[in-house]
Amino acid sequence: MLVPSLVDGLLLGFVYGIAAMGLSLIWGVMNVINLSHGPIIALGMFGVYLVFNAIGLNPYLTLVLVAVMGLLLGILIYWVAVHRVINAPHLSTLLATFSVNMIIVGIGTAVFTTSPRNVDFTLGSIAFGPITLPWTRILAAVAAAVVTALLYLFLYRTPPGKAIRAVTDNRAAAELMGIPTNWMLALSFGLGTMLAAISGGLIATFFPFTILAGGSYELKSFVICVLGGLGNPLGALIGGLLLGALEGIIPAFMETSWVPVLEFILFVLILLVRPQGLLGSKT
Amino acid sequence: MSKQLKSPGLWISLVIVAAFGLWPVLAGNKAYARETTFTILKAVALASSLNILLGYTGYVSFGHIVFFGLGGYVGFYLMRQYNAHLALAVLAGGLSAALLAFLLGKAILRLRGAYFALATIGVNEAVRAFIKNFDPLGGPIGMTLNFQVYKAYGGPDRALWIAYIATALLTLVIVLVSFLVKTSRFGLGLMAIRENEDAAEVMGVVAPNAKTWAYVLSALFPGMIGVLFFFKNGNIEPGDAFVLHQSIEAIVMVMLGGQGTVLGPIVGAAAYQRLRGLLLVSPLFKNIQLAVAGVLLLVIVLFVPAGVIGWLRGRFPRLRRVLE
Numbered sequence: 001m002l003v004p005s006l007v008d009g010l011l012l013g014f015v016y017g018i019a020a021m022g023l024s025l026i027w028g029v030m031n032v033i034n035l036s037h038g039p040i041i042a043l044g045m046f047g048v049y050l051v052f053n054a055i056g057l058n059p060y061l062t063l064v065l066v067a068v069m070g071l072l073l074g075i076l077i078y079w080v081a082v083h084r085v086i087n088a089p090h091l092s093t094l095l096a097t098f099s100v101n102m103i104i105v106g107i108g109t110a111v112f113t114t115s116p117r118n119v120d121f122t123l124g125s126i127a128f129g130p131i132t133l134p135w136t137r138i139l140a141a142v143a144a145a146v147v148t149a150l151l152y153l154f155l156y157r158t159p160p161g162k163a164i165r166a167v168t169d170n171r172a173a174a175e176l177m178g179i180p181t182n183w184m185l186a187l188s189f190g191l192g193t194m195l196a197a198i199s200g201g202l203i204a205t206f207f208p209f210t211i212l213a214g215g216s217y218e219l220k221s222f223v224i225c226v227l228g229g230l231g232n233p234l235g236a237l238i239g240g241l242l243l244g245a246l247e248g249i250i251p252a253f254m255e256t257s258w259v260p261v262l263e264f265i266l267f268v269l270i271l272l273v274r275p276q277g278l279l280g281s282k283t
Numbered sequence: 284m285s286k287q288l289k290s291p292g293l294w295i296s297l298v299i300v301a302a303f304g305l306w307p308v309l310a311g312n313k314a315y316a317r318e319t320t321f322t323i324l325k326a327v328a329l330a331s332s333l334n335i336l337l338g339y340t341g342y343v344s345f346g347h348i349v350f351f352g353l354g355g356y357v358g359f360y361l362m363r364q365y366n367a368h369l370a371l372a373v374l375a376g377g378l379s380a381a382l383l384a385f386l387l388g389k390a391i392l393r394l395r396g397a398y399f400a401l402a403t404i405g406v407n408e409a410v411r412a413f414i415k416n417f418d419p420l421g422g423p424i425g426m427t428l429n430f431q432v433y434k435a436y437g438g439p440d441r442a443l444w445i446a447y448i449a450t451a452l453l454t455l456v457i458v459l460v461s462f463l464v465k466t467s468r469f470g471l472g473l474m475a476i477r478e479n480e481d482a483a484e485v486m487g488v489v490a491p492n493a494k495t496w497a498y499v500l501s502a503l504f505p506g507m508i509g510v511l512f513f514f515k516n517g518n519i520e521p522g523d524a525f526v527l528h529q530s531i532e533a534i535v536m537v538m539l540g541g542q543g544t545v546l547g548p549i550v551g552a553a554a555y556q557r558l559r560g561l562l563l564v565s566p567l568f569k570n571i572q573l574a575v576a577g578v579l580l581l582v583i584v585l586f587v588p589a590g591v592i593g594w595l596r597g598r599f600p601r602l603r604r605v606l607e
Binding site for chain 1: 341343345390391393394396397398400401402404405406408409411412413415416531534538571572573574575576577578579580581584585588
């Protein structure tokens with residue numbers, strides 16, 4: 001009984017890891033906590049839902065479109081909300097991204113209402129011995145792994161990726177080297193939101209959702225980020241797996257509605273005991 | 284202390300709140316005026332309390348409504364199970380909220396800036412999930428007050444008025460407390476923490492203690508107001524008590540009016556409630572109320588971070604004595 005939900009949790013953990021990676025990237029590069037993370041995940045869910053219902057396109061193909069839209073949205077959010085306050089005290093960036101959160105949720109609630117939506121997409125299941133797994137979960141984990149690999153390739157093998165890493169290390173020096181740091185920051189923000197949107201699209205293939213669903217995933221992303229270490233994308237992935245495993249095990253011992261309480265306790269514990277996370281943060 | 288009490292800024296704030304409070308007594312349609320003003324006063328109290336933490340100490344709390352909800356639950360429980368008098372319930376609600384703040388503060392106040400904010404987001408969700416599962420407090424359905432309870436206060440109408448007057452008085456007290464904190468050494472320590480916590484500690488401010496006291500003080504009054512609110516309501520449930528939305532609105536109100544001032548939260552709360560009232564009746568904006576609040580907050584944070592009162596104080600230095 002425990003093993004199937006553990007495996008299930010692990011697969012889900014991959015997707016959580018992608019979402020957390022997006023948050024961790026933005027946090028690590030520009031020290032900004034993107035409080036609009038949750039609604040952007042929800043927008044990714046809606047993106048897949050709308051395209052699937054409109055033209056029946058395979059959700060995994062729609063993910064590409066959702067990713068591009070997420071990237072553009074992130075760049076827009078950076079220029080509108082974050083750019084002016086990036087050097088201001090933390091409070092300002094928190095409130096700025098939070099207001100974007102409110103705007104997205106507000107408009108989303110008006111346009112989509114809060115009735116739950118579902119992407120009617122199933123590929124059947126496959127049995128591995130005693131465990132039966134839906135194909136959507138397996139493919140979501142695979143997609144998450146592919147996205148992680150692509151992200152690493154981008155950050156370590158391409159010029160813009162290297163530029164982003166340079167800006168992370170030392171923004172002033174990067175600027176002196178001729179890197180347009182503002183655009184690099186915008187790009188990183190866009191990448192972060194892109195990852196969030198992708199994870200939302202993947203989650204839409206197996207859970208029903210509303211525009212408010214992003215909130216709980218946002219909380220999970222925070223927990224994962226501090227668990228794995230800030231600014232450390234690999235740490236985010238591993239943290240995601242851990243949290244997924246935890247969520248798989250918990251229902252065996254207590255009701256699932258206690259999960260937010262446990263996640264919060266875990267969050268506070270890590271910050272008190274090992275604030276740099278399991279894999280160490282970028283600084 | 285007596286010198287502080289002579290400050291025109293304090294009296295202007297108190298007079299404005301008192302004017303709000305007196306309006307339903309003098310107005311025509313008393314019940315409607317009373318309910319509208321109750322909402323405004325509740326907003327003023329919440330915003331002023333949050334200001335102690337957000338404005339003076341510089342620590343953003345996204346889940347402040349948790350104290351309102353918890354205080355409400357404790358007070359409500361006492362009135363329902365033990366037939367406690369309203370005054371006792373209000374006191375108990377406030378003290379339990381303060382206790383929660385004290386315990387939470389021990390855990391999360393050592394987290395700096397952004398981490399503290401994230402922790403407060405989690406607190407609200409966690410407490411709501413906890414109450415939903417905790418059956419003695421009614422679980423997901425909540426609790427209801429037996430209508431007979433109102434008899435003890437002279438009938439439902441009188442009970443509503445008593446709750447209203449209590450709220451108005453509490454709001455006056457919180458504004459006074461806010462002013463006293465601002466002009467005291469304690470408040471100076473808080474503002475030093477806001478500007479640079481490490482430097483403040485070097486200068487002798489015992490930051491952990493000061494922050495804890497600020498947090499406790501900012502939780503006490505929402506707890507009391509919560510009891511009064513749910514006493515009026517007659518019932519309480521997790522969905523009503525821990526509306527994250529209201530924490531957000533409190534932040535917008537504080538930022539709009541001017542964080543770190545006494546008059547700011549009052550102005551911000553009144554203006555925001557008026558705006559909200561206008562939006563709710565307009566068919567176009569009814570559904571995107573949250574989005575409008577978001578745009579408002581974004582504009583404030585980007586362009587006028589000091590809020591209305593803060594901007595006025597910066598622009599017209601002569602007015603600083605008056606606009607505390």
